[in-house]
Amino acid sequence: MPILIRLLILGGTSEARRLAAALVDAPGMEVVSSLAGRVRAPSLPPGAVRIGGFGGAEGLAQWLRDKGIDAVVDATHPFASRMTANAAAASAATGVPLRVLRRPGWTAGPGDEWRWVDSLSEAAALLPSLGSRVFLTTGRQDLAAFAQLDLWFLVRSVDPPQPPAPARMQVLLDRGPFSIDGERALLHEHRIDVLVTKDSGGIMTAAKLTAARDAGIPVVVQRRPPLPAGVTAVPTVDEALTWLRESRGDAGQRE
Known part of the structure; x- marks a missing residue:
């Protein structure tokens, strides 16, 4: 044909x-x-x-x-x-x-404590008022916005991030999909008190949002362009x- x-x-x-x-x-x-x-x-x-x-x-x-x-x-x-x-x-x-x-995109439900922002610089400005141990899942190319913050970061990405990056940072190299139980354990192990993410949508990485809701952790979400x-x-x-x-x-x- x-x-x-x-x-x-x-x-x-x-x-x-x-x-x-x-x-x-x-x-x-x-x-x-x-x-x-x-x-x-x-x-x-x-x-x-x-x-x-x-x-x-x-x-x-x-x-x-x-x-x-x-x-x-x-x-x-x-x-x-x-x-x-x-x-x-x-x-x-x-x-x-x-x-x-x-x-x-994702939609907040009952029990979710989300803060919507238009940029990662806006997210960085919010963080000191929300927590001190941050789970950052925005991708390895977006760390510069958070580099000057005196907070502790757990950064998850597929490949190792490059500087500029936060001084107090632990990198977790992993690729979704992620389970709710796994995300709950991660938040507990690292004593996470705030999550930062992008409104990627889909089920591959949505488990962290459920885990954050269950733990009562605020989530900063960047809106899509x-x-x-x-x-x-x-x-x-x-x-x-x-x-x-x-x-x-x-x-x-x-x-």
Whole structure:
């Protein structure tokens, strides 16, 4: 069967891997997943994979033209705002349709003590009034905002963080999914009294929120950055697949 859709998945999330798995053997589909390459040993999706940047929006637009890409799904992390902005600009420049696949964010429930912030610098300013032993789960590239605080930090990340970083810090190298019992034990062992995280959404790392609620620990949550103007998002892999099926039908009519 001839190729009807050449799809680029901007990946790095579990949703991106599930989308690639659903499409890699689909008739009429040619799928390439792209990873940023910031993690030493990433979880690779099935099918063709490229690793590394494109050279900004212009480089991505040229890559789309060179490879004859018919559609793009941006399934990057909800906080990968630069990549999403580049994807939106490249889509506008080339006319290649774009959908953003974003899992829903977290919602506070009864018993949760959450403080919402728009930036990690705002989170850092709040921390001294909330606790002295911080569980920091914002990623290894975001420690600079907390480097000047005289607090103790447990920092969890997939790869070792680089300076600048807090002076009083213990690093825990680990990758989700995490269990509620495991997170409870972690909070207890390290006497954590405040949690800092980003509104990543999903179940892979949500257990810490339940553990914090059970322990009566306040949580500082960074809000997601907004999507670029005019960009449409879908919350599930199934909805992304529906959009792609419709795109494939349109491509078949053009043939």
